[in-house]
Amino acid sequence: MNIGLLLFIPSREVENRVLAAVVEAGFEITQAQARVLMRVGPDGTRLTELAEAAQVTKQTAGFLVDQLEKAGYVERVPDPSDGRARLVRVTAKAEEAVPVANAEMARIEAEWEQHIGRRRMTQLREALEMLGEITDPYR
Amino acid sequence: MNIGLLLFIPSREVENRVLAAVVEAGFEITQAQARVLMRVGPDGTRLTELAEAAQVTKQTAGFLVDQLEKAGYVERVPDPSDGRARLVRVTAKAEEAVPVANAEMARIEAEWEQHIGRRRMTQLREALEMLGEITDPYR
DNA sequence: TTGTTCTAGTCAGATTCTCTGATTAAAGTA
DNA sequence: TACTTTAATCAGAGAATCTGACTAGAACAA
Numbered sequence: 001m002n003i004g005l006l007l008f009i010p011s012r013e014v015e016n017r018v019l020a021a022v023v024e025a026g027f028e029i030t031q032a033q034a035r036v037l038m039r040v041g042p043d044g045t046r047l048t049e050l051a052e053a054a055q056v057t058k059q060t061a062g063f064l065v066d067q068l069e070k071a072g073y074v075e076r077v078p079d080p081s082d083g084r085a086r087l088v089r090v091t092a093k094a095e096e097a098v099p100v101a102n103a104e105m106a107r108i109e110a111e112w113e114q115h116i117g118r119r120r121m122t123q124l125r126e127a128l129e130m131l132g133e134i135t136d137p138y139r
Numbered sequence: 140m141n142i143g144l145l146l147f148i149p150s151r152e153v154e155n156r157v158l159a160a161v162v163e164a165g166f167e168i169t170q171a172q173a174r175v176l177m178r179v180g181p182d183g184t185r186l187t188e189l190a191e192a193a194q195v196t197k198q199t200a201g202f203l204v205d206q207l208e209k210a211g212y213v214e215r216v217p218d219p220s221d222g223r224a225r226l227v228r229v230t231a232k233a234e235e236a237v238p239v240a241n242a243e244m245a246r247i248e249a250e251w252e253q254h255i256g257r258r259r260m261t262q263l264r265e266a267l268e269m270l271g272e273i274t275d276p277y278r
Numbered sequence: 279t280t281g282t283t284c285t286a287g288t289c290a291g292a293t294t295c296t297c298t299g300a301t302t303a304a305a306g307t308a
Numbered sequence: 309t310a311c312t313t314t315a316a317t318c319a320g321a322g323a324a325t326c327t328g329a330c331t332a333g334a335a336c337a338a
Contacts, residue, residue: 002244004153005177006267011150012194013274014143032295038144048315055151060296062317067294084304084315105141116269120262124270127263128145130255135152171324187286197287199325206323223286223333 014108021104027097028071036064037073037094039138044087046079053138068094153247160243166236167210175203176212176233178277183226185218192277207233 019031029037039045039053051061065088068074073094079085113121158170168176178184178192190200204227207213212233218224252260 001268001271002153003248003264003267004150004157004244006264006271007146007150007153010267010270010274011143011146014141014146018143030294046315047317056295057297058316059298059318063295079315082305082315084302086316105143109142111273112270115273116266120266120269123259123262124266125142125145127255127259127266128142128149129140130259131149131251131263132140132145134250134254135149169323185286195324196326198289198327201288202324218286221286221334223331225287 010112014105017108018101018104022097022100025097025100027073027100029068029073029097033064033068033073036061037068037090040074040088040090044077044079044089046085046087048085050088055137073097149251153244156247157240157243161236161239164236164239166212166239168207168212168236172203172207172210172212175200176207176229179213179227179229183216183218183228185224185226187224189227194276212236 015031015034019029019034022029022034036050036054036056039050045053047061047065048058050065051058054061056064065074065076069076072091074088074090076086076088079087109121116124154170154173158168158173161168161173175189175193175195178189184192186200186204187197189204190197193200195203204213204215208215211230213227213229215225215227218226248260255263
């Protein structure tokens with residue numbers, strides 16, 4: 001079984017379930033928007049950085065941030081260190097979704113650990129963290 | 140770091156690189172088409188099954204299969220056991236892309252093994268195979 | 279056998295996501 | 309100052325996806 005599909009399937013499972021939980025809780029947000037929102041840092045992040053981290057073009061990132069802004073999940077503030085740039089920051093409203101997402105994630109991890117065992121779960125996480133070092137464009 | 144993102148990042152890396160290699164080799168195909176094509180079984184697969192495995196609606200699967208058919212990567216033949224159904228089968232042309240994809244995949248795995256070590260790579264694959272049992276709708 | 283219900287697939291229409299190319303304004307640099 | 313680069317946006321188009329409605333064949337119950 002190919003490693004790409006092996007990674008893709010549980011990845012999608014998490015995405016789907018976490019998004020479903022968040023939507024269920026009353027937050028209207030899409031998968032694409034969530035992928036960008038997830039990348040916004042605690043002190044705000046520039047559009048260009050978001051685009052790079054989420055691996056989409058600036059235009060796409062801008063389009064998604066527009067929607068997130070309209071829905072009240074992020075705000076754009078001027079970047080004091082660069083007059084051309086603006087910082088995208090998450091709002092209090094978006095912060096409220098975090099515990100919902102975390103709870104569903106914890107539920108999933110618990111199910112997985114139930115199935116594959118604690119040791120393998122630890123190993124999985126460790127291997128993935130290391131792979132992130134060479135595959136995550138954000139780092 | 141959340142487990143969904145940890146899975147998503149390397150998953151996308153594989154998808155992107157394998158697709159790029161296949162396109163580079165002259166096969167004109169998109170990510171969405173590839174995801175469906177990948178799920179076609181050796182004896183042909185029904186559209187409904189493809190849709191389920193790839194987790195898209197029948198309409199979307201049909202749309203993508205149309206394109207794959209036009210491009211000559213799959214053909215639709217009547218299902219002898221059911222007059223309503225047709226079997227989607229991969230053509231010889233599509234088979235030619237397989238070694239290209241496999242080669243790139245092997246290259247990626249080698250790089251990863253270089254970075255995280257052989258033992259962790261084995262553990263990773265084992266954990267993912269097991270997770271597939273509870274997350275892959277195809278099985 | 280004959281309705282009734284279910285299943286496989288398609289048609290129509292709309293929305294969402296994504297891209298390429300061009301433009302504007304601010305920064306950095308020679 | 310003039311040139312180049314960078315951050316962001318505007319315009320337009322294409323790709324992928326969905327919901328809802330429909331057709332034809334299969335399955336089943338009376």
